[in-house]
Amino acid sequence: METFFAVAFSFPTVVFSVLLCVAIIYWLISLSGMGDVDAEGDLDVAGDFSGLMVTLGLQGVPLPLVLTLLFLAGWLTSYFIDLALGALVPSGILHWLYALAVLFTSLVSGLLVTSIVVRPLRPLFRRAYLPPLQKRIIGTPCVVISSSVSETSGRAEAHLDGAHLVLQVRSHSPLSHRERAILIEHIPDANAWWVVPEAEFLSGGSAG
Structure with missing residues (x-):
């Protein structure tokens, strides 16, 4: 010692x-x-x-x-x-x-x-x-898997960090099955996401 x-x-x-x-x-x-x-x-x-x-x-x-x-x-x-x-x-x-x-x-x-x-x-x-999912998922592409997406209903799938996500989505612009969109905002009360068509997002448009 x-x-x-x-x-x-x-x-x-x-x-x-x-x-x-x-x-x-x-x-x-x-x-x-x-x-x-x-x-x-x-x-x-x-x-x-x-x-x-x-x-x-x-x-x-x-x-x-x-x-x-x-x-x-x-x-x-x-x-x-x-x-x-x-x-x-x-x-x-x-x-x-x-x-x-x-x-x-x-x-x-x-x-x-x-x-x-x-x-x-x-x-x-x-x-x-890792920041919360609500922050990380903003801007992530998704594909509509329901027959359509409106301001009141719709579903889409997305992939994030290797995980497959099925999300409730809403859109001001009507979307149909298999259309591509971008997740832009979380809706806490409905546990859903506002999306915009991918073409609109890439062209600089947005939906409120």
Whole structure:
């Protein structure tokens, strides 16, 4: 145990030890209900940082989880390298150069391991990032499957994210069987959708 603490709290491993402790405290606070883990906090940051995370394959899961995995992987790499080699490196400038090399290696290793670990986790969080169906389905093409569509009745089928949907639809412009239309607005009270003929939608027309 003495060796464990000596390595864990010596440079360079102490850098990851501190970061990992911060991550653990964050999760404890979140689990206690004093804070919220933002499922949409995946990579909701603009600019180069977001692009870098996507390049590294770290997108698709909450950012706090990505950082926790990164800190853990970096800590394990740094700890075991320093445990095996730390005592062999003489003190002084050479030891500082060794420590910086371990720190860099652990960071790179942590990024690689994290990018691998998050891949199977993405499907678990995918639904958290999807906006409600009412928003996603706007603008989706559909095909009339009832004999006709009017302002009071009608049905159509659409495909969204691989799912086959059969929807109640309404239209100000009469539509007949197998005609194509575009879903433009949800009608909450009727659990139906306003549609417009596809040709009208593409030409820039709309229906209220």
